[in-house]
Amino acid sequence: MNSRRPAVLVHGWxxxxxxxxxxxxxLSETGVPIWRFDYTAIQNAGTEAIALALQDxxxxxxxxxxxxxxxxxxxxSMGTCIARYLLEVLDGSKQEEEVRLIVGIGPPNNGSALAELFNDPEQGPEVIRRLAGVFVPEDYDPGExxxxxxxxxxxxxxLALRRAGTRDDIAYRLLLAANRTQTPAFFPAFGGRTWEIDxxxxxxxxxxxxxxxxHTDSYLPGARVDLLPEDPGSLARHPEHYCHIMLPRNPEVIARITALLKSSEGLPR
Known part of the structure; x- marks a missing residue:
């Protein structure tokens, strides 16, 4: 039996x-056991069903x-909200699931402005057109x-996540990227910008x-936030590495995650 604390990896939407x-x-090189949760077969089953599958x-x-x-x-991304729904809504009153730390990479904790934008009758079709083949399929229909x-x-x-709130026995850490140099190549589909609700x-x-x-979608009361890149010069070299899609493979993100999983500083356990 490996007594090292495992890292459960939860992919996004x-x-x-x-x-x-x-x-x-x-992580393997540092001795961290890896548990990779795969919900590709049930991606349209809904949040609660996926959260229960994560628990199983x-x-x-x-x-x-x-x-x-x-x-x-x-x-x-959305994987953070799946994990939070399990821990805060389904298990919140019992707190039977033992979790030390949740690291959320670009999570829509307050709901997704882009999800709302997809459904906007005026803006939605053009936004979907720009993201087709990049973030959504060519024939994408948000209604389905x-x-x-x-x-x-x-x-x-x-609303259920907001009402439940975070758990005192779990540490929350958010890794968020920002286009600090206002570089269009950061995410060309939107000229380096991100849509949000004003x-x-x-x-x-x-x-x-x-x-x-x-960031307005991501912020979570009580969660510590790391804004990346720490050095804006990183955007001059590889701006695309800091867009949402690339964050899990970003070397700076990987270094932060590795350090957090090895550390116990500032954590509840």
Whole structure:
């Protein structure tokens, strides 16, 4: 039995476990056991069904490995919200799932402005056209996408997460990218900007985001935030490495995750 604390890797919406192909070898070299949760077969099943599948997967891994201690979760994008729904909504009152740390990479914790934008009758079709083949399929229809509908900011799922709140026994860390040099190549589909909902309920674009998820979607009370890149010069060399799609494979993100999983500083356990 490996007594080292495992890292549960949870991919995002319309993604797959292959996004961890650069992080996983680095973690393995440091001796961190890796549990890769794959929900590609049930991506349209809905948030609660996927969260329950994550719970089943963790329990199965515990049985097979004999590991009974706390785990860490590393999640990309919507995967963060799947993990939070399990831990805060489904398990929040019981707190039976032992988790030390959740690392969320570009998560839409407050609901997704882009999900709402997809459904906007005026802006939506053009936004989808720009993202076709980049972030969504060529024939994408948001009305048929359960997760997108469930993560519109006013949805029941988002409201349930907001009401549940974070858990005191879990540390939360957010890794967020920003286009600090306002470089169009950061995310060419939107000229380096990210769509967000303005305070009056309208639309605007910002450089405080990763091309897909603005910081206003991500911020979570009590969560510590790392804004990347630490050195703006990194954007001059490889701006595309900091967009939402590339973050799980970004060397700076991988280094931050590795350090967090090895550290116990500032964590509740």
């Amino acid at each position: 319309r993604s797959h476990p292959g996004i961890w192909n650069r992080l996983a070898p680095v 997967y963790i329990h199965k891994q515990r049985r097979e490995t004999g590991y009974a201690g706390p785990v860490d979760l590393v999640c990309h 996408d359960t997760i997108v509908q469930e993560f519109r900011p006013g949805s029941k799922i988002v 305070p009056n309920g309208g639309w605007r674009t910002t450089y405080a985001g990763d091309g897909i998820v603005p």
